[in-house]
Amino acid sequence: MTDSSLRVTALCGFAGAGKSTLCAALAAQAAGRRVVQLAIGDPFDAMPQIAAHRDADAVIVELPAWAEPMVFAEACVSAGAYADDANEDDVESGLEPASVSDEPPVHAQIDTIVTVVDAVHFLTDLASSETLAERGIAAPDHDDRTVGEVVIEQVEFCDVIVINHADRADETALERLRHVLAKINPRAAQIVTQFGDVEIDAVVDARRFDFEAAASAPGWLMALEHDAGSLVDDDAFGVGMFVYRARRPFHPARLFALLHQEWQGVLRSKGYFWLASRHDMAGTLSQVGGTCRHGPAGYWWAAQPPSEWPDDAAFKAEIEADWFSLPDADGVETIGDRRQELVMIGIDLDREAWQRAFDACLLDDAELYAGSDAWAAFDDPFPQWDEDHDHEHDHDDGYERHDHDDHDSRHAHARSHDHAQADDRSTRTQDNSGSGHDHRHAHDHDDDASGHRH
Numbered sequence: 001m002t003d004s005s006l007r008v009t010a011l012c013g014f015a016g017a018g019k020s021t022l023c024a025a026l027a028a029q030a031a032g033r034r035v036v037q038l039a040i041g042d043p044f045d046a047m048p049q050i051a052a053h054r055d056a057d058a059v060i061v062e063l064p065a066w067a068e069p070m071v072f073a074e075a076c077v078s079a080g081a082y083a084d085d086a087n088e089d090d091v092e093s094g095l096e097p098a099s100v101s102d103e104p105p106v107h108a109q110i111d112t113i114v115t116v117v118d119a120v121h122f123l124t125d126l127a128s129s130e131t132l133a134e135r136g137i138a139a140p141d142h143d144d145r146t147v148g149e150v151v152i153e154q155v156e157f158c159d160v161i162v163i164n165h166a167d168r169a170d171e172t173a174l175e176r177l178r179h180v181l182a183k184i185n186p187r188a189a190q191i192v193t194q195f196g197d198v199e200i201d202a203v204v205d206a207r208r209f210d211f212e213a214a215a216s217a218p219g220w221l222m223a224l225e226h227d228a229g230s231l232v233d234d235d236a237f238g239v240g241m242f243v244y245r246a247r248r249p250f251h252p253a254r255l256f257a258l259l260h261q262e263w264q265g266v267l268r269s270k271g272y273f274w275l276a277s278r279h280d281m282a283g284t285l286s287q288v289g290g291t292c293r294h295g296p297a298g299y300w301w302a303a304q305p306p307s308e309w310p311d312d313a314a315f316k317a318e319i320e321a322d323w324f325s326l327p328d329a330d331g332v333e334t335i336g337d338r339r340q341e342l343v344m345i346g347i348d349l350d351r352e353a354w355q356r357a358f359d360a361c362l363l364d365d366a367e368l369y370a371g372s373d374a375w376a377a378f379d380d381p382f383p384q385w386d387e388d389h390d391h392e393h394d395h396d397d398g399y400e401r402h403d404h405d406d407h408d409s410r411h412a413h414a415r416s417h418d419h420a421q422a423d424d425r426s427t428r429t430q431d432n433s434g435s436g437h438d439h440r441h442a443h444d445h446d447d448d449a450s451g452h453r454h
């Protein structure tokens with residue numbers, strides 16, 4: 001070990017993927033090192049349990065099947081663990097949990113987040129719209145996430161993906177899975193194995209974790225924020241991306257209809273949208289398999305007076321560089337930072353057809369120049385977005401997902417929450433939204449999103 005901090009390796013993954021098997025296999029290689037195995041029932045309770053092992057060199061934490069690694073990392077950071085050196089300012093106090101408060105703080109650092117996937121079942125699970133309860137997973141009450149939503153979050157935010165159960169998958173299937181995972185999380189290292197046979201040095205004291213890098217790792221986000229280059233192209237297995245961008249509003253009824261069609265071949269999509277009828281607020285969209293959730297993301301900067309903007313020259317320059325001017329019929333500026341930006345990851349995506357499908361949802365010229373007063377009267381089947389909610393950290397009875405929107409100093413420093421609510425299953429609607437990396441909205445309102453399952 002190169003410093004005295006307690007190195008924390010987290011193992012997450014869906015039920016049966018092989019977390020316990022991997023944990024045991026790693027511990028068996030720990031000769032001469034004080035490596036503790038810890039099974040955690042709830043990510044929010046992890047840090048006091050980790051801190052109890054202050055004399056260890058490393059702790060391997062096995063998270064429950066329903067846990068999302070970003071939530072674990074965030075819980076650790078807020079409990080005072082170092083997420084990484086770059087974030088030390090945020091968490092400089094080290095860890096001082098109540099249970100050991102008479103002792104000096106424990107300096108724990110997340111070392112590596114490992115997601116174990118079952119090579120045989122991963123793609124089926126990704127497409128699954130079953131809820132955790134329907135799958136028999138004992139998650140916290142009011143947790144309405146689907147299996148697909150859990151597994152996508154597990155692979156999007158991690159440093160290493162262990163593709164386990166390789167003995168049960170044929171070579172082509174394994175290769176296809178590797179390609180899919182590389183699009184979903186281009187940053188994560190992949191290890192293909194069976195029975196958790198992973199070299200301990202690959203994941204313990206490997207110093208791979210960096211919160212901001214992990215939060216920026218999802219392929220959809222990379223495609224939005226950078227020129228995605230070859231990420232977008234179809235690979236040998238037809239796995240590719242489609243990025244949709246436009247600077248016109250969607251007609252709400254037409255977009256709603258498109259969201260309720262079957263999205264053949266689309267594994268994952270995520271992004272932001274602008275509805276003509278909700279001119280001031282951006283929407284977020286998060287789809288995985290047959291589940292699509294949407295909801296409010298926050299106000300466009302164009303909907304707020306510049307006095308409300310962050311007082312940061314670089315930030316303002318960034319907003320202004322991307323400002324889009326299109327006067328309406330009265331010569332009034334209508335666009336600003338408003339936009340459509342969505343990324344799809346899928347197999348054999350027909351990009352031209354998707355381009356046409358989304359373009360057909362945009363306002364036509366006559367609608368556009370009718371102006372925002374006319375847009376407000378459009379038929380809008382989307383559920384109401386509550387503009388008054390702004391949950392900072394209210395951990396109530398349900399399992400909450402946290403969006404790390406605030407890890408880029410150039411950005412809005414808005415922290416949004418996904419706040420799962422009970423869904424009305426009979427109408428095939430459910431509530432939530434995706435986690436988002438929101439780089440232009442001053443306020444995030446992800447907690448009133450709605451969606452549906454196909």
Ligand SMILES: Nc1nc2c(ncn2[C@@H]2O[C@H](COP(=O)(O)OP(=O)(O)OP(=O)(O)O)[C@@H](O)[C@H]2O)c(=O)[nH]1
Binds near residue numbers: 015065165193195
């Ligand atoms: N064939 C095969 N079986 C495996 C492999 N890895 C684990 N198993 C078996 O799969 C089952 C589940 O493995 P676990 O390690 O318990 O999986 P887990 O992720 O901890 O599961 P939960 O605790 O339910 O979340 C066990 O019976 C393991 O022996 C593998 O690579 N190949």
